[in-house]
Amino acid sequence: MLDGIRCHTKGVQARTLEGRVVRISDRIAYLNHDIDDAVRGGVIRNEDIPQELTAGLGSTKSDRIHTMVCAVIRNSDDDVRMDETTDVLFEKLHEFLFEAVYLNPTAKHEEGKVDGIVQGLYRYFVDHPEKMQHEYASICEQEGVQRAAADYVSGMTDHFAIQTYTDLFIPKSWDI
Numbered sequence: 001m002l003d004g005i006r007c008h009t010k011g012v013q014a015r016t017l018e019g020r021v022v023r024i025s026d027r028i029a030y031l032n033h034d035i036d037d038a039v040r041g042g043v044i045r046n047e048d049i050p051q052e053l054t055a056g057l058g059s060t061k062s063d064r065i066h067t068m069v070c071a072v073i074r075n076s077d078d079d080v081r082m083d084e085t086t087d088v089l090f091e092k093l094h095e096f097l098f099e100a101v102y103l104n105p106t107a108k109h110e111e112g113k114v115d116g117i118v119q120g121l122y123r124y125f126v127d128h129p130e131k132m133q134h135e136y137a138s139i140c141e142q143e144g145v146q147r148a149a150a151d152y153v154s155g156m157t158d159h160f161a162i163q164t165y166t167d168l169f170i171p172k173s174w175d176i
Contacts, residue, residue, distance in 0.1 A: 020080035056089040125149035
């Protein structure tokens with residue numbers, strides 16, 4: 001009976017309640033993480049987020065996450081969903097980020113660098129699987145080093161990926 005029930009926020013389907021919880025949780029986390037990254041990177045300012053969205057969802061990361069998670073908790077029964085108002089605001093916030101951040105010429109200019117970082121990290125961890133965190137050893141054994149390296153790199157935050165790349169590939173200056 002639950003097969004095919006939609007997890008709201010763009011109609012992504014998952015077969016299990018657990019899958020729907022994970023999907024909506026990821027979307028909430030990534031959206032707010034992207035806002036933080038964009039503000040830190042100078043692509044947008046918090047004040048650039050439309051007033052309608054900050055009024056309905058909150059003006060800080062913590063407020064937005066609280067609003068969205070509470071909306072999911074209050075409105076989930078045999079499905080996992082936000083109320084319609086919060087879901088609409090969530091989608092409008094995503095649309096704002098798409099226009100203001102994801103398609104922003106400043107951010108687009110950085111894409112080539114990101115590809116190089118991700119590819120460099122992936123190749124490094126395929127060649128040095130022992131350097132991945134311990135929990136990836138079983139993935140190496142069961143699914144292969146390529147899958148483990150892909151999972152490891154894809155699970156990194158932007159900050160951690162950049163720091164790891166810097167530590168691995170950027171020469172340190174000598175204090176002479």
